[in-house]
Amino acid sequence: MTRPNTGKRKNRALLDLQTKGFAALAIGAGLLLLPVLAGSTPAFRSLAGTLQPLGGIVLLLGAVLLTLHQVLKPKAAGATVRPRPGRVKVVPMTNREKLAVIDTIQAQASSFSSLTASTPPRKLTKISETPKVQSAAPRVRSAHWSPAAFAAIEWRRFEAVCEALFGQAGFETRSQSHGADGGVDIWLHSRHARGPVAVVQCKHWQGKAVNVKELREFFGVMASHKLKRGTYATTSTYTADAAQFAKDNGINAMDGQALLALIAKRTPEQQQTLLDVAFEGEYWRPTCASCGVKMVERTPGKGGSAFWGCSNYPRCKSRLPMAAALR
Numbered sequence: 001m002t003r004p005n006t007g008k009r010k011n012r013a014l015l016d017l018q019t020k021g022f023a024a025l026a027i028g029a030g031l032l033l034l035p036v037l038a039g040s041t042p043a044f045r046s047l048a049g050t051l052q053p054l055g056g057i058v059l060l061l062g063a064v065l066l067t068l069h070q071v072l073k074p075k076a077a078g079a080t081v082r083p084r085p086g087r088v089k090v091v092p093m094t095n096r097e098k099l100a101v102i103d104t105i106q107a108q109a110s111s112f113s114s115l116t117a118s119t120p121p122r123k124l125t126k127i128s129e130t131p132k133v134q135s136a137a138p139r140v141r142s143a144h145w146s147p148a149a150f151a152a153i154e155w156r157r158f159e160a161v162c163e164a165l166f167g168q169a170g171f172e173t174r175s176q177s178h179g180a181d182g183g184v185d186i187w188l189h190s191r192h193a194r195g196p197v198a199v200v201q202c203k204h205w206q207g208k209a210v211n212v213k214e215l216r217e218f219f220g221v222m223a224s225h226k227l228k229r230g231t232y233a234t235t236s237t238y239t240a241d242a243a244q245f246a247k248d249n250g251i252n253a254m255d256g257q258a259l260l261a262l263i264a265k266r267t268p269e270q271q272q273t274l275l276d277v278a279f280e281g282e283y284w285r286p287t288c289a290s291c292g293v294k295m296v297e298r299t300p301g302k303g304g305s306a307f308w309g310c311s312n313y314p315r316c317k318s319r320l321p322m323a324a325a326l327r
Helices: 006-032 034-038 042-081 095-115 147-152 155-168 212-224 240-248 256-264 268-278
Strands: 129-131 172-175 186-189 196-203 230-234 251-254 295-300 307-310 319-321
Touching: 006 042, 147 256, 155 172, 155 186, 155 196, 155 256, 155 268, 196 212, 212 230, 212 240, 212 251, 240 251, 251 256, 256 268, 295 319
Parallel strands: 196 230, 230 251
Antiparallel strands: 129 295, 172 186, 186 196, 295 307, 307 319
């Protein structure tokens, strides 16, 4: 059963009250002015003398009705504009919509800061991280494959290159772009076997060698899935212990130079395809490993070096160093 709308009924009652008040004022004023309109005619003067007291009463009644309307109007208006709880339906935004909102806010902040450059900034409190507009300059896109090409792209583009490279070798690939991957970035499938035949782990590291700890964890992943083939690909190098462990346990450990050598064996068209994959979109801006969205440049509120932070902050507090976005 539908509940009656009390707000609308009050509005109608107030409107009726106002209308009756003005009508009473008009009638009362007319009755009081009747002697003037009657002139010197005896019949009209007798009628006016009879109705004149009634006009005063009607005029007073109209004034009372309008006064009552003015007294009740603020309360009723306040009651009609107050929203009822539980009637608002919240629709969650998609990641793309969130990014669009963030880009709009950042663009507006940039325009505002240019207009107020001469004004000292106000001190903000309780803000630990302040997003900046895209001030980190993108690295120059490489025209051919080299160590500089690996250094110019972020970790997610490196994984995409590795996936495309194995795809060119005839494997069916399945990647996991973000979230808990269990030590696996790419699953390799063969048309002649059921389930994955090998796994690939990618490390986009610059200036930091992969040690034996990472290789032991990767070997454990292979064993848990009963796989005898696995490839560990990195843009960096391996320590001596890591290289020996990979050799003893059948892990194909490929460093940056080995990857470049493998790419060089591809046709010029295939190499260009790999370059297009590497430098697709914002290839230089790192991706949040937890959310799968592009990160934004941030600076600590208490000072310090800039870093990459997830655009979903504070829900996601993932961050990467600005100098080298490692994963």
